[in-house]
Amino acid sequence: MNTQNYDAIIIGSGLGGLTCGAMLAKSGKKVLVLEQHDLIGGCATCFKRKGMLVDAGLHEMDLGTKKTDMKHIIFKKLGLLDKITIVPLPSAWTIRVLDSKASHTSQNMQDFFIPHKTTKEALIAYFPHEKKGITQYFKKIYFQAKLNYKFPFDMNFWEFFFAPFHTLSFFAISAFRQRKVGNMLDSMIQDSQLKRILNINMVYYHYNAWKFNWNYHAIAQTNYYNQGIYIKGGSQALSDALAEIIRENGGEVHTRCDVTKILLDEDKAIGVAYMDTKAKQTKEVFGKNIVANCDPRNVHETLLDLNHSSTQSPTTSQKHINITKDLNLTKNLTTKTSLVSVYMVFDTNLSEKFPDMDYSTFCVDKEYFDLPFDKAHEDLLKIAPEDRSFVFVNYSKIDSGLSDRQDRYLGVITTLGTYDEWEGLDKEEYKAKKQRIQQSYEAKLEKFFPGIMSFCVHSEFATPKTIERYIRTQKGTPYGWDQDLEGFWGRGRFKSKSIKNLYFASVFGFPGAGFTGGLLAGYRTARKMLDPYFYPRRLSLCIIVGVAISLGVIKCLEYFS
Template sequence: MNNAILSYKQHPEAILQPYDAVVIGSGIGGLSAAAILAKEGRKVLVLERHYTAGGFTHSFTRRGYEWDVGIHYLGEVHRPHTELANWFNYISDGQLQWADMGEVYDKIIFGQEVFEFHKGKDNFISHLQQQFPAAADQQAIEDYVALLYEITRSARLYFAEKALPGAVSWALGGLLRRKFLHLASKTTLQVLQSITNNPKLIGVLTGQYGDYGLTPAKSSFAIHAMVAKHFLNGGSFPVGGCSRIAQTTAQVIAKAGGCVLTNAEVKEIIIHNGTAAGVRLADGAEIRCPLVISNAGIMNTYSRLLPPDVAAGYGLNTQVQQVQPSVGHIGLYLGFKKTAEELGLGKANYWIYPENGYDHDANLNNYLQNPDEAPFPLTFISFPSAKDPDWQNRYPGTATIDIITVAPYQWFANWQNTRWKKRGQDYETWKEQISQRLLQVLYQYEPQLQQHLDYHELSTPLSTQHFSNYAFGELYGIDHTPQRFGLKFLRPQTAIKNLYLSGQDVVSAGIGGALTGGVLAASAILKRDMTAKIRREVQALKQ
């Protein structure tokens, strides 16, 4: 464990060893690809610019509290035979445990109207039908769930095609992608309006749109369906906190002689004779290596890490012009000197919208035009200390809450050339104003918390930019529009020999999507279907 995650500042000698592969970025897409390669005997070095490993799976602490920045819940992992459960089991050597969030995982709230999402397909349908008794609405709910299953079944072939060699992909790609793209090429709103004309029902069914960052009129139905289906059987939280993911996966990487190296910013990917040959760090040090995997996102990789003439020579700059960064966000992190039980906090997430605000696109447009007075278009509230059964062992007598809302990077552009924690009083004053507005939303639904708040801290897209190195502080990599899913170049293997992509840009938003990107990257590199091998090995261990 001690040698699994090292700091480059304390251990500069770590880069002097020979490695079979270098991974840029220690998010779950990079860690999973590295761990799978390690299990195949490859010695892998994972380089992370941040002082903490894990990307959006990392945690941070302040004044005796801990918050998870990217994982608020996961679906499918608590069900032992699912693909996602198998993958996490494999890359962590079975060390990760998951706590079920219970019967209700999400509450969709419009003013005082509350719609609960209950786990299990039949429960989900029946509870929503109780609140939508009209025959047409009840049929629409059933049709909606059927569509979720239809597109997610076809997604398997669509994503498998991404790992195929070029010639095989050219021959079979159209066939493998066709069924998925039939619905993926439509917006979420277009698909839902084809089954119902009830705006309230559409507003409720799309109440998790913050999980992928695009409103119904702009998002592909594919990303909506994959997220909604992902949680249909309930949500879970990692026991011991989200940092356990990087800790356990790094141990697997270390067993093959590799490690995760923090404070190690990559400045450039070295290309020699048309082949990726290693990386150059920000301090000028070079690491020569026969294989480079970038988990830094397609925009960072092609626009910032590759030499401009190389990117232009392979037409990669043209590819970047066809994608757009996803949404920025504000995160408010709260600490309380009482336990979640004492405060009466449950495990279900709150998705709070304006009263009668069933049109999410209109809510967002109103907010963007009048941010100081319009209600937040979306307020997501998570209760991590209530979800984690190990919390009181680590932080006894305390509780934490995360609150997230939408915030474009442009609002904070005036401070983009300032340093973290030193951006000036105007910045801090505005942050505090936003914090107080978000707190008022929380207190509207949990008024008992007001007298117990001990600490709060707000992050902005500048914070995300600082730690993740996304140019615009985006949360979900590139936008999940209908056009995005038609782009064939969003795949692990790039036009440059021995340079591969991993993470959510290869597949889709979120931890599950990024993990899938890692599995596909490893499959493409090893030229074999690693999903099948992982399934067999994990199942064999359980017998």
């Protein structure tokens, strides 16, 4: 057998792969990251247009308190805050409602300003008749977020010992109930406009409030309402910082290295074959563990090399059955949720031209805003793509670090999109549809902020097919599996069930999607790789301590009886 050169070879450099690699490297493991693109980061990437950086994926990141947000633990363990600059955002967001039928311009706009920290009080001021429901809503989302304050391996002994009483029992009940956002909002709130406001940013997560899992909504909203942040220099700065940690600790991160096979010895992953597109050579490299930071279906359907095995290995058909068992774990999970984005470069500081423009503005037509909040109207896929509400992100509101020039500022329109809406089109049809929908969004933006398009010097449109081309996820999703189910039932596993030493670290895994989900998934996989016997060891200690306490109590009762 070939010599194993690395402790871990990571396929892909998205946030999950980079976080996993950084954690392993900090723990003394020899790490190799292979990225097929010429930029690292996956969706956490910036590209250049018109003399500035354009952030491909990061609009804002949630940052909760240490009682509700596990990212604080990751930042501390990796020393990440020494390498990135966090820019606090001025508010959670603003919701601007446009009445295109109003006779006077002064009457056709209504803004709902959603601040950080005092969000509950602001919403009560807008909807005083819903004070009881709003109070209940904030208690419930905070409780749900607090349940997720730590992974078990980050708990001290006594936190772990009492977890069945203060955490696990609630998790079990929550997982059994599998509550949906629509049902939960209905149980607390009567006003349809308020419910729509509370769920306004669902376009970042899902397409249907009656399928979107409550747990994901509650955790993210709690942390967004505490503080939204941006990474100065864009999401590329975050990816570069993680790569720097890997390299500082003896690891390697290489771009333009397109992995084509996972090499096997019997049922064990031992390395990968990849095309070095810079050298135009196919190479093989070997390691003790392989970590896939990519769509797990692509791993099982494309990358697993069933022929690179010893003569002792099972037959191809037997191995295929095993792989099918892996696939069966996620066969009922879907990947409908994706994004469309219009990346726009402006030659003027929009915050000076439009002083009332927030960092994030959700642009909503009043006709939709006034509809009942129910199953019939909250399936966003029933709304034509060009008619959907969208968010406009005004990066000039902060010191984004995306441009050194005084005449270049980024703005991005983004909203829900699905791969199916772009499938089956030939090249010309695809191009024409892109142009039509892009122009529709730009025309709508002009209505919300009259005159804004006169400052736009560049605009380009990205669809789920664009995402598919760059990060190779099926259906072009940046989120992994749709967030329909809570817990392990709704995500992929961190380790293959059929191939030894094959791990997964991406938003397809637990706990969920988004930038936060990617960081947490990579961290979780690394911790499990580093300490595979944590749970049996800790549980054994808990049993011993529990028995000792029980015996002590019995002895005390006997003594005083």
